[in-house]
Amino acid sequence: MAVYTEVTDEALAEFLSLYDIGTLTAFRGIAEGVENSNYALKTSEGDFILTLYEKRVNKEDLPYFLGLMEHLRAHGLPCPLPVRAKDGRNLKELAGKMAAITTFLPGVWPRHIKLAHCEPLGAALAKLHLAGEGFAMTRRNGLGPDSWSPLLAKSLPHADSVLGGLGAELQAWLAQIEADWPKDLPVGQIHADLFPDNVFFLEGQISGLIDFYFACTDILAYDIAVCLNAWCFENHAELNVTRSRAVLRGYQSVRKLSDSEINALPVLARGAAIRFLLTRLYDWLNTPEGALVTPKDPLDYYRRLRFHFAVSGAGAYGL
Amino acid sequence: MAVYTEVTDEALAEFLSLYDIGTLTAFRGIAEGVENSNYALKTSEGDFILTLYEKRVNKEDLPYFLGLMEHLRAHGLPCPLPVRAKDGRNLKELAGKMAAITTFLPGVWPRHIKLAHCEPLGAALAKLHLAGEGFAMTRRNGLGPDSWSPLLAKSLPHADSVLGGLGAELQAWLAQIEADWPKDLPVGQIHADLFPDNVFFLEGQISGLIDFYFACTDILAYDIAVCLNAWCFENHAELNVTRSRAVLRGYQSVRKLSDSEINALPVLARGAAIRFLLTRLYDWLNTPEGALVTPKDPLDYYRRLRFHFAVSGAGAYGL
Numbered sequence: 058m059a060v061y062t063e064v065t066d067e068a069l070a071e072f073l074s075l076y077d078i079g080t081l082t083a084f085r086g087i088a089e090g091v092e093n094s095n096y097a098l099k100t101s102e103g104d105f106i107l108t109l110y111e112k113r114v115n116k117e118d119l120p121y122f123l124g125l126m127e128h129l130r131a132h133g134l135p136c137p138l139p140v141r142a143k144d145g146r147n148l149k150e151l152a153g154k155m156a157a158i159t160t161f162l163p164g165v166w167p168r169h170i171k172l173a174h175c176e177p178l179g180a181a182l183a184k185l186h187l188a189g190e191g192f193a194m195t196r197r198n199g200l201g202p203d204s205w206s207p208l209l210a211k212s213l214p215h216a217d218s219v220l221g222g223l224g225a226e227l228q229a230w231l232a233q234i235e236a237d238w239p240k241d242l243p244v245g246q247i248h249a250d251l252f253p254d255n256v257f258f259l260e261g262q263i264s265g266l267i268d269f270y271f272a273c274t275d276i277l278a279y280d281i282a283v284c285l286n287a288w289c290f291e292n293h294a295e296l297n298v299t300r301s302r303a304v305l306r307g308y309q310s311v312r313k314l315s316d317s318e319i320n321a322l323p324v325l326a327r328g329a330a331i332r333f334l335l336t337r338l339y340d341w342l343n344t345p346e347g348a349l350v351t352p353k354d355p356l357d358y359y360r361r362l363r364f365h366f367a368v369s370g371a372g373a374y375g376l
Numbered sequence: 377m378a379v380y381t382e383v384t385d386e387a388l389a390e391f392l393s394l395y396d397i398g399t400l401t402a403f404r405g406i407a408e409g410v411e412n413s414n415y416a417l418k419t420s421e422g423d424f425i426l427t428l429y430e431k432r433v434n435k436e437d438l439p440y441f442l443g444l445m446e447h448l449r450a451h452g453l454p455c456p457l458p459v460r461a462k463d464g465r466n467l468k469e470l471a472g473k474m475a476a477i478t479t480f481l482p483g484v485w486p487r488h489i490k491l492a493h494c495e496p497l498g499a500a501l502a503k504l505h506l507a508g509e510g511f512a513m514t515r516r517n518g519l520g521p522d523s524w525s526p527l528l529a530k531s532l533p534h535a536d537s538v539l540g541g542l543g544a545e546l547q548a549w550l551a552q553i554e555a556d557w558p559k560d561l562p563v564g565q566i567h568a569d570l571f572p573d574n575v576f577f578l579e580g581q582i583s584g585l586i587d588f589y590f591a592c593t594d595i596l597a598y599d600i601a602v603c604l605n606a607w608c609f610e611n612h613a614e615l616n617v618t619r620s621r622a623v624l625r626g627y628q629s630v631r632k633l634s635d636s637e638i639n640a641l642p643v644l645a646r647g648a649a650i651r652f653l654l655t656r657l658y659d660w661l662n663t664p665e666g667a668l669v670t671p672k673d674p675l676d677y678y679r680r681l682r683f684h685f686a687v688s689g690a691g692a693y694g695l
Contacts, residue, residue, distance in 0.1 A: 065487040066577075082482045082578065085416065088405030097404065097416060099482070104418075163418070165403045168384040258385075259401065 062094045062109045064152045072151045075142045076158060078102050089254065092270055094154075097161070104161035106137060109154040114270055116155055121196045122269050123147045123157055125189070125246055132188035134181075136266045137162060162265030164257025170288055175300045178256060179307025181263045182248070182284060186277045187312055189246030195274040198249065200332055202238050205231055208335045215342045219355060227331070230362065234328050239276065239321040247280040248272055252287045278318040281308060282325035285374060286333065286361050294360040302375025322371040330365055334358035381413045381428045383471050391470045394461045395477060397421050408573065411589055413473075416480070423480035425456060428473040433589055435474055440515045441588050442466050442476055444508070444565055451507035453500075455585045456481060481584030483576025489607055494619045497575060498626025500582045501567070501603060505596045506631055508565030514593040517568060519651055521557050524550055527654045534661045538674060546650070549681065553647050558595065558640040566599040567591055571606045597637040600627060601644035604693060605652065605680050613679040621694025641690040649684055653677035 064072075064084075073081055079102035087095040087106070094109040110119060123139040127147070130138045137159035139147035149156050167174050198204075209216075209227055216224035248255075250271035257265035281304070289301040308314070337355035344352040368374075383391075383403075392400055398421030406414040406425070413428040429438060442458040446466070449457045456478035458466035468475050486493050517523075528535075528546055535543035567574075569590035576584035600623070608619040627633070656674035663671040687693075 063487055066484060067488060069484070081484065083480075083576075084484045086407030087416075088407040097406075099423075161402075163401045165385060165388070165400065168382055169386060257402075 062111065062152050062154055064096070064107075064109070068152055072149065072156070073100075075144070075149060076140060077143055078105065078140060078158070098158065105140065106159050106161055107151075107156065108159065109151060109156045111154065115199075118196060119148055119155055119157070121194045122272060124194055125192055125272055126159070126269055128192040129185060129188045129246075132191075134185055134188045134266065135162060135264060136185075136269065162257055162267065164259040164264030166254045166257055168253075170253055170300070172297075172300055172303060173261060174253075174256075174258065175288060175303035176307035176310075177258070177261075177263045178251075178284060178288060179281075179304035179309075180311050181256070181266060181307075182251060182280055182304075183308045183311035185248060185266065186245050186280065192246055196272065198247075198273040198275040200249070200271065200336065201273070201275055202235060202328060205328075205331060205335055206235070208339060212335070212338045212342055216338065219338065219341065220359065223359070227334075230327070230366065231331060234324060234331060237324040238328065239317070239324065242276045242278055242318055242321060243315070244275060245277050246272060247275050247277060249275065249280060249283060251280065251284050276321075276325065277312075278314065278321060279325050279329060281305070282322065282329040285322075285326055286329050286358070290361055290364075292360075293357040294364060296364055296373070298373070298375045305374060305376055319371045319376055322374055322376070323365060323368045326368075326374070327362060327365040330358050330362040334362055381430070381471050381473055383415070383426075383428070387471055391468065391475070392419075394463070394468060395459060396462055397424065397459060397477065417477065424459065425478050425480055426470075426475065427478065428470060428475045430473065434518075437515060438467055438474055438476070440513045441591060443513055444511055444591055445478070445588055447511040448504060448507045448565075451510075453504055453507045453585065454481060454583060455504075455588065481576055481586065483578040483583030485573045485576055487572075489572055489619070491616075491619055491622060492580060493572075493575075493577065494607060494622035495626035495629075496577075496580075496582045497570075497603060497607060498600075498623035498628075499630050500575070500585060500626075501570060501599055501623075502627045502630035504567060504585065505564050505599070511565055515591065517566075517592040517594040519568070519590065519655065520592070520594055521554060521647060524647075524650060524654055525554070527658060531654070531657045531661055535657065538657065538660065539678065542678070546653075549646070549685065550650060553643060553650060556643040557647065558636070558643065561595045561597055561637055561640055562634070563594060564596050565591060566594050566596060568594065568599060568602060570599065570603050595640075595644065596631075597633065597640060598644050598648060600624070601641065601648040604641075604645055605648050605677070609680055609683075611679075612676040613683060615683055615692070617692070617694045624693060624695055638690045638695055641693055641695070642684060642687045645687075645693070646681060646684040649677050649681040653681055 079100035081100055083099035085097045087097050092113045093111050096107040098105040098107045126136050127139055129136050140158040141147050147157055209231055213224050255268045284304055285301050289297050291297050334355050337353050340352040341355050398419035400419055402418035404416045406416050411432045412430050415426040417424040417426045445455050446458055448455050459477040460466050466476055528550055532543050574587045603623055604620050608616050610616050653674055656672050659671040660674050
């Protein structure tokens, strides 16, 4: 929910004159996306999204994100297509921020996850992975395994204020995840944040995958582990195996998992759970009292992590 | 900037089935409007706005607001038209809130006010006043003169924390405004909150007036006074007379002001300034420290009020 940067009429008009997308007919801030300012832009040619990149996004990563979307779209994935300005560039400056226009995607993200969403989700994720092949750029996962220990260190002094013993438990769990982390799994371009609000559906089909601003080059199956955490839990504690089986079935209908990928699912799921637990814990401890935007409860992911540690093998996910 | 209520897919689908506006193609939260939850709704038939009324809006006022928009639109004003459901009603329930669908209006609200906006603004306001004639319902101005004293009383204990002596100064000013308040000016349906973010322009013309949720039945010229405050000041302290003259010229090109209305402009402008000063002061003193939404500085309207008290007659506004 976010519009952080106001754009004046003059600046907008000047910005749009750099593009060949018709004349402006409407411009409204969108209350979605937490990292950037997003506007719905309507012109005589159709609907677009204007994104201004705020300080949490590293400018140097923008060519990767925009290039990846362009590559994925060219390879058939329904993701936003960055629109190139008259000079051929897809990244410009507006109101003192880096800015891009992308195409508008129809669809609605599911507020209630249903089983019927899960197989299409898995298939779309596998398509994303295949479509990413051949993309020449790479980006290190800024929230990958080597970031978790420093992230935990920042929250450690106050972790037990959230739950008694949480700090020590997370240290022990993290040490085990780091020791078990797989080294030789297939790597490629991953979304790394494919939560329900980033997946649009229309009449039961996936109509759009959005928000590639955590995308990076990392273990493909880790992206599945993120989705199992984000889409398949009930009450944050219990895996709905019917759903996770559907995600995996959808995925494998497009890209077959190797035995090593399947065997790594539990540790990847633990890793994905601790990644979101750690960022939420940090936000929880560092959001001022009384802020109107309530940080997400980190314990939702603590419960998931506990589940993944009780699991003895990939069978628990329905394989 | 606001989406307070989440709408599930199922609830949305059921809600839309009550209307005859085509099939859903997109649904996004809008980051504008502070009182209600607003969504941009796109269907096979076009663009709409879905509004969920949050607790700051009194349910009993909704038939007035929606009825007024329908009346104004029928009389040629470019305001949102409430869409009637199949059963003929324009007000329904969704996600536990009262909800309405209105038509989408093109245009962009001016982030930078320019002289060229002011004459069309004045003319549009007068058209609103004329279009409101014949509307049978009335609504008391909940933020009218009789609300100001109780509102000030709530902020008085802490007013001086904002500016030394502010409390006593406001008490004295308010007493004078109350004593001078005009009794016999023409009354009708007024917008009462026609700030720049409620006025859309397209190619120099007004394409839409929105957000009628402060509308009420009150002194017509008070609406002009609100606009003079909202559109014609520079640095919150200096009236730009060229702009205020343009607003008044635009207004009078459609509806001629009487001598009594003209003579009352200074006290009406003082009243409008103290109304926004008092609500902002209250929000300022009652917004928790560190909240992500910064309340607006009440002193912006203190400076305007000071200007209006230094004025000896309507000539100061360019008449």
